[in-house]
Amino acid sequence: MNKISSAKFLTAYAETIKFLKSEKRIQESNRGGKRDGAGRKKKEKTVMVRCPESIKDEILTLIKKYKETGKLEM
Numbered sequence: 895m896n897k898i899s900s901a902k903f904l905t906a907y908a909e910t911i912k913f914l915k916s917e918k919r920i921q922e923s924n925r926g927g928k929r930d931g932a933g934r935k936k937k938e939k940t941v942m943v944r945c946p947e948s949i950k951d952e953i954l955t956l957i958k959k960y961k962e963t964g965k966l967e968m
Contacts, residue, residue, distance in 0.1 A: 945953050960966055 956966065
């Protein structure tokens with residue numbers, strides 16, 4: 895197919911789909927897309943914090959201990 899005939903084909907195809915949707919001959923799918931209540935439930939709000947790369951591991955260890963015990967020991 896050359897470029898001209900492909901463009902004509904795509905235009906005709908788009909117009910046909912538009913017509914069929916307007917006539918309700920093509921039904922919209924109920925599958926996929928966003929669903930209310932879907933996804934992981936949030937337990938606690940979070941914030942983004944930047945820290946020096948040199949102390950990243952210590953910060954992550956502190957967070958892990960907090961999640962396990964529920965308190966911070968400094």
